[in-house]
Amino acid sequence: MESQRGLLFVALLVVSYLLFNQWQMDNAPIQTPVEAAETSSVPTSSSSESGEFIPAATGEQASVPQTETKGGVITITSDVLELKVNTQGGDIVAANLLAFETEQGSGIPMPILTTQGFTFVAQSGLIGSQGPDANPAGRPIYSTAAQSYSLVDGSDNLVVELSFTENDITYVKSFTLVKGNYDVAVDYKIINNSSVAASVQLYGQLKQSTNVDEDSSMMMPTYRGAAYSTSETRYEKYDFGDIEDANLKESTKAGWVAMLQHYFVTAWVPSNETNNQLYTRYLDNNGQAVIGFKEPLMNIAPGSSAMTSSTFYVGPKDQDKLEKISEGLDLTVDYGFLWMISQPLFWLLIFIQDIVVNWGLAIICITIVVKTLMYPLTKTQYTSMAKMRKIQPKMAALKERFGDDRQKMSQAMMELYKKEKVNPAGGCLPLLLQMPIFLALYWVFMESVELRHAEFGLWITDLSSKDPYFILPILMGASMLLMQKLQPAMSQDPMQQKMMQWMPVFFTFFFLWFPSGLVLYWFISNVITIVQMLIIFRGIDKAEEKAKLAKK
Template sequence: MESQRNLILIGLLFVSFLLWQQWNIDQNPPAPTEQASTLAAPSADVPQASQTSDAPIGAQRSSADLISVTTDTLQLKIDPVGGDVVFAALPKHKLEQGGDEPLTILENDSQFTYVAQSGLIGAQGPDSQQRPTYSVEGQSFTLSEGQDTLVVPMVFTDANGITFEKRFTFVRGQYDVRVDYVVRNGSEQNAQVQMYTQLKQSTGKKEGSMFMPTYRGAAYSTADTRYEKYSFDKIAKNNLAELTEGGWVAMLQHYFVSAWVPQPQERNELYSRSLNGEAIIGVKQPSQVIAPGSELTTGASLYVGPKDQAALSELSPTLNLVVDYGWLWFIALPLYKLLMFLHSLVGNWGFAIIVMTLIIRGFMYPLTKAQYTSMAKMRKLQPKLQDLKERFGDDRQRMSQAMMELYKKEKVNPMGGCLPLLLQFPIFIAFYWVLLEGVELRHADFMFWITDLSQKDPYYILPILMGLSMFAMQKMQPTMATMDPMQQKIMQYMPVMFTFFFLWFPAGLVLYWLVGNLVSITQQVVIYRQLDAQGLK
């Protein structure tokens, strides 16, 4: 098969891939934005199917009442009414490269709500009717130098003498927070409570584009479904209702995630709900009874941070799947691990990409050589194929049989030129998702003007060089001059089209493609010389 036709095939696949991405975005539009006026009480957001209690009335606290918590990885604000986390920022991940302002994940204001809520419902649950106001010894808590663990206790005692201690435990270097309830039943009757945890977010905030199709929305996991996206649009149409052992719920965005992970050994209920322009996804743990004079501890883990696969896997074996590589995950995951290993050796993400490209191209060299050898043999057979067309041009069946006999006799595989391309394109797409999803590459510096490999080249130099390398590859093709004028024009515009597409692609991906082209040019020179020596010019 002619190399020019193969390039057209790549172009068509490439365009089809981009169109598919845009169609996927169009099929999952965000719901219309509605301004959230207050922070609704979490128990009011629990699905109506719950057999626990009626919905309470929520309460909004002023910012002066919020409890501040600062660690080496998190800056949180907790509302003493209900004990919800209403603000979370990541001091190790800046909003802008080179800036001082930390990236904000959770927030709550008149324009946007994204909070992590938790509480106890049930017959004696303090969140069943109205959110409890916890007493806290202090307004600000900080993880000091040399301190590995920070505990923030909040206490509420109801009219029946039942004490509820909501305890937040922070660990140095970690983005997960342990949220435990210690219930001490000082009443004369049994106390029945049920813990719930949920994430709530306004649905109007958009992310992604045609060339960077990132996902902002919910996701969950059950014992039967390891990972499932549940978009805001799905939440608005259909409430989630899943019973499972373990499981988790999450809200995803580009590079970062928040998630509630309940007790893995318990039978939990996952739910979702759409309310006043806000999407809610949560977990209800089993109802529990505390006898008079007894004590019960129950809890869950809240993760707010980057999509760090190692850290996520420690919380749940499937939570690392929020780093979504799509249907080519089985290719992307080894590429990711190889990239991480190479970076540990060279210390620069750009050079790690270059070395990885050399390894991939070197691994594919035998297939590339087979491709060009097959093309050369096909060109050598053109006179014989033309004779067959003149003899059997009107009889397609006899023509096909004669061609197959000729290929068998000459030991030529007519599809031999396609295999390297079919292998190369999935690798390209998989590596695209590695660069798109890998938080390690966010704000990763390379050299010179490329200061962020996860963003487009600010001066478009790499895409232009990539286009020039494609043009050089075309000129090296021996059959370019034999094509008809229309085919030549199509092929001449291919580098221009690819350059246009790559203008908005992450610089790391363009670097990979550019280096790959340069390696291919070198390989072509070597292979052509070998073919000349074999009489297959």
């Protein structure tokens, strides 16, 4: 196969892959959820006109719709997180990431949870016979000592307690924020001063509007939706369409539930020692999707107390931190089916960046490393091209000799390849072997929050977004054009020659919307390839000159 055809095939692969990826995100088939192993009833809801959703306790029927009540909002601030908690139910109704800006240079912290414009909140509570969140009169309104809490300088953690007492049972809900961390410990202490045993069950859920616009395109497809993990399935997406079509019902040891968006993740992680139930629910009346968990029922004897807890995470997709919080949570950094290539490339990129302290320079360095390691393939590719170019006159003679007799033409070409020791696939195969690395790097640049708003220099202020002046795509196209000039066309097909001439234009247009970090990689890769081509062709010419002199 000729190299030009190989390049056309590779381009088609890239376009097909991205089109398929976007189609899969928009039209993914619905996965039928596995039924819960327990014989408990399906989580049902108590819904008011506002669309509130409270799961039913295990083995119990749904409670009566609750009366609407209102609480206040308190603010809890650490060095990296600002949370707003509604005292009604103790739900987190807003979360801002102080170390991340909404837009580069705006100075506005990145909002993740919000009720402004659309709904995205993190809810948790206690259901069951004595669970205050299952009360038909309304969810509990907790009391607090202050309206705002901040991490004090010199302190490593901040603990905020909310309390509520009903029927001689006191419920203390506490949030613990640790300096520099995005995970929050959400604990419940139940103090039973009544004369009967108290039965409660912890739940946590994420509720989000499904009509949120995500900055996604064919060139930069991103996912916004739910995901979960079980003991059998470490990571599984469950998008809004899945939730609308079928309620998830999973029973698992440990596990977690999450809502994902580009670069960021919000998750509830229950105890890893209990058998938890994972569920979803779609609220038709206001277009909201819910994904949550329930821990097992717990009984607190009269005159005693007990505690139950879970972890809430809202922050960047930091693989190191996520892996420590729960098994499989780091997989929310989704590299797709090429993860086995993307992972080592990511760690190599991090290692290099720690040395050069510039993400653009790190991309250039990793390009040099990759191209150096792949030099044997490149040499094979261009050596094969040189040999194919050399036998073009003989192939043209065969075509004139055999005309339209394809069978004889094929046999004659095979004999020619064998005699000249030419592998017709030698120019195409190395290109195909390089494509997985390109696609793996594409997902590294797409999924790595470390590259968000990362500056390179001059006009490139954000390697995760497109070049604002399209200079890099143009340079990349020019480098492709130069490669074509250095590589004389071997095909005699006029149509194929025209397509190859338009290939740099096509790729330039194609790369206009790619992240500038990826375009930088491709441009530097082309520059290195041009240097390698000159070295390889010069070496071939010298070898031929020596062979001629030896014959003389």
